[in-house]
Amino acid sequence: MDLGLFTANNVWMMVATALVFFMHTGFAFLEIGLTRQKNTINILFKNIFIITGGLLLYYAFGFNLMYPGFIEGDLGILKFAGFGLESPEGGVTAAYAEGGYTYWTDFLFQGMFAATAATIVSGAVAERIKIGSFMIFTILYVGLVYPIIGSWKWGGGFLDSWGFYDFAGSTLVHSVGGWAALVAIAILGGRIGKFGKDGKPKAIPGHSIPLATAGVLVLWLGWFGFNGGSVLSADPELTSLVLVTTSLAAAAGGFGAMILNTILYKNLDLTMFLNGILGGLVGITAGADLMSPNEAVVIGLIAGLIIVLGVAFIDRLKLDDPVGAVTVHLICGVWGTLAVGIFGSLASGGQLLTQLYGVLIIGGFCVISSGLILLAIKATIGLRVSREEEIAGLDLHEHGMDAYSDFRINEN
Template identity: 50%
Template sequence: MHRRLTMILALLLIGVLFPAAAFADGPTPESNAVAIDTVWVLICGYLVFLMHAGFSLVEAGFTRAKNTVNIMMKNLLTVSLGMILFFVVGFALAFGGDTGGFIGIKGFFLGNLEGLDFGIPSLGFWFFQAVFCATAATIVSGAVAERIKFIAYIIFTIVITAFIYPVVVHWVWNGDGWLAQKGFIDFAGSTVVHGVGGWSALVGAWLLGARIGKYGKNGEIRAIPGHNIALGTLGTLLLWLGWFGFNPGSTLSGTTGDIALIATTTMLAASAGTVGAMIVTWVRYGKPDLGLTLNGALGGLVGITAGCAAVSPAGALAIGLISGMLLPLSVAFFDRVAKVDDPVGAISVHGICGLFGTLAVGLFAVDGGLFYGGGFSQLAVQATGVVAVAAWCLALGFIVFKVIDLVIGLRVSAEEEMEGLDLGEHGMEAYGDFMMRSGDVTGLMGFK
C-alpha cells in the first residue's frame, strides 16, 4: 500500500514539473479538434450516402412499376462503381496536387498523398468526397429512366465518376483550380455536383429521345404517371434529411459555428422551395400538384447548396422560393417546348435550380453580393463558372453517349420498353407476388 501511494505521488509530481513529458502521447486541444472534425465529416458522409436511398425511391415512385428493378439496380451500381472509381482514379484527378488549375496528377489508389493537407485524415476526406461523386452520377439515372440499356448506363457512370466529375471538382474545390482562383463560390455543389449531374442528364435524355407514348403524332403531350407517389414522397424526405450532411458537412469541421447557419439556410430554402412550387402549380393548373411540389423542395435544396454558407437566412428564403417557383416552369419548358422527356424532373431540379442557385450567390452573398453593395464582380465570376461547367458536361456527355450509341446502342428495343426493363434487362419483377390469386383469396376465406 505504501509503495503504491509513493508511485502515485511520484507520477503526480512528474506531471506538475514536466507536463509535456508526462502527457506527450495524450490528447491535446489540436488533436481533439481533429478528432471531432473527423467524426463530424464521417457522420455527414453517412447522411449523404443515405441520399442514395432517397434517389432510388424518388426515381422508382415517379416511374412505372415495370421498371422498378431497373431503377434500383442502376442506383445500387452507381454507388458501388462510384466508390471504386473515385478510389482508383477520381480522387487523384480531383485533389491530386497543383497542375495549373485543370486536373490532379497524384493520389491514384489513395497513394502518394504526401504534402496534401485535408485538415482531417485523408481516408475520412476521401469517404466524404466519394459519396458526393456518386451523387452527381445518380442524377443521370432518373432522366434517362425507362428506356436506356443497363450496360449503356453503367458505361456512362464509369466515365462520369472517373473523369467528368473529378475534373470539375479540381476546378472549384482543390484550391489551385482555375475557378477557385477566380473566387468562384460553390460551397457544397449546386454546380459541382448538381450541375454536373443535371447537364449530363440533359444530353442523355435528349439523345435517347422520348419514351414510347409520351408524345402523340401531332406533338400532343401525354402524361405518364409514376406508379407510387408515396415512395416519391418518402424519397424526397430522405433526400431532405441527407442534405443536412451534404451542406453542413462541407465545412469539414464540427468545431465551427458555421454549421448552425448552414443547417438553417438549408432548412429555410427547402421549405420555401416547397411552398413556391405548390403556389405555381396551384395557380397554373388549378390544383396543388404533389409531384411538382416534391421536386420544388428538392429544387430549393439544390438552389441553396452553393451559397448556404454565404447568405443570410432571409436570403436563403428568397433563393429557395425562387428555385421552387422556377421548378414547375422549367419542367413545363422541357416537356412542352424542348420535347425532352425527363420522367423525374432531374434536369430541372439539378440543372436549372443548380444554375440559379450558383448565380444567386452573386446576388445574395452577404460579403460581395450585388444586393449587399458588392457590385457585379461576384455575379460575373459565378456566371463564368456556370457556363464553363455546363459546356464541359454537355460536350463530354454528348461524346460519351454518342460513342456508346455507336458501339452498343443506347436504347432498349421497343418491345422491351413496352414490356418493361425489369423483365427485359434483369429477368425479374419488383412486384411479382403483389397481386393475390383468386384461389388464394377463397382459401383464406375458408371456401373450397
C-alpha cells in the same frame, strides 16, 4: 489543435458522410416512385451500381484526379496525383486539413459526392436506356469528367483562382449531372406514349407516390450532411447556420412550387411540391454558408417557381424527363450558383460575372464530354432498348425478375 476538437470535427464529418450515403436511398425511392412498376428493378440496379462503381473509381483514380495538388505555375486545368490511396504524412492527425478530418474521412466524404452526378442522370433516362450502356456512361462520366471539373474549384484549379464560389456543389455536383441528363434525354428521345401525335406531352404516372415522398424526405435529411459536412469541420456557428439556410430554402422551394402550380393549373400537385423542395435544396447548396435566413428563403422561393416553369418548359421542348432531374438539378443548380453573386456576403457585379463564367465553362465541358460519350455508345452498342422491351418493362428483359413478384399489373 486540441485532440478533443480534432476528434469532434472528424466524427461530425463521418456522420455527414453517412448522411450523404443515405441520400442514395432517397434518390432510389424518388426514382422508382415516379416511374412505372415494370422498371423498378432496373432503376434500383442502376442506383446500386452507381454507388459501388463510383466508389471504386474514386478510389482508383478519381480522388487523385480531383485533388491533384496544383502548385504555383500550374494551369489548374488537369493534373493527376497517381493511382490508389496512400495517406500522406500527418494524414490521420490534426496536421491534415486544418484539423477538420483525416485523409481517410476526406476520401470517403468526397467519394459519396462523386456518385451523385450519375444518380441524377439515372432518373432522367429512366425506363428506356440499356443497362449496359448506362453502366459504361457512369464509369466514364463519374471516373473522369466529374473529378476533372471538381479539380477546377475544389482541387485548387483555375476556377478557384478566379474566385468562383460553390460551397457544396450547386454547379460542381448538381449541374454536372444535370447537363449530362439534358444531353442524354435529347439523344434518347421520349418514352413510348409520352408525346402524342399532336406533340403534346402526356402524363405517365409513377407507380408509388408514397415512395417518392419518402425519397424526398430522405434526401432532405441527407442534405444536412451534404451541406453541413461541406463546412469541413464541426464549427458550431457555421454548421448550424448552414443547416438553417438549407432547411429554410427547402421549405420555401416547396411552398413556392405549390403556390405557383395551384395558380397556373388549379390543382395541388404533390409531385410538383416535392420537386420544389428539391429545387430549393439545390438552389441553396452553392451559398448555404454565405446567406442569411431571409436570403435563403428568397433563393428557395425562386427555385420553387423555377421548378414549375422549368418542368413545363422541358415538356414544351419535347424532352422526356420522368423525375424532373433537369429542372431540379440543372436549372436550379445554375440559379443557386448565380445567386451567390446576388445575395450573401460575396454579392457584387464582379462576383456575379465570375459565377456566370464558371457556369458557362463547366456547362460547355459537360455538354461536349457527355455528348461524345453517349454518341459513341449509341454508335457502337446502342443506347435505347427495343420497343418491345420498353413496353414489356426493363425488369423482365434486362434482369429477368419482378420487383413485386406477387403483384403485377398491366401497364402500357
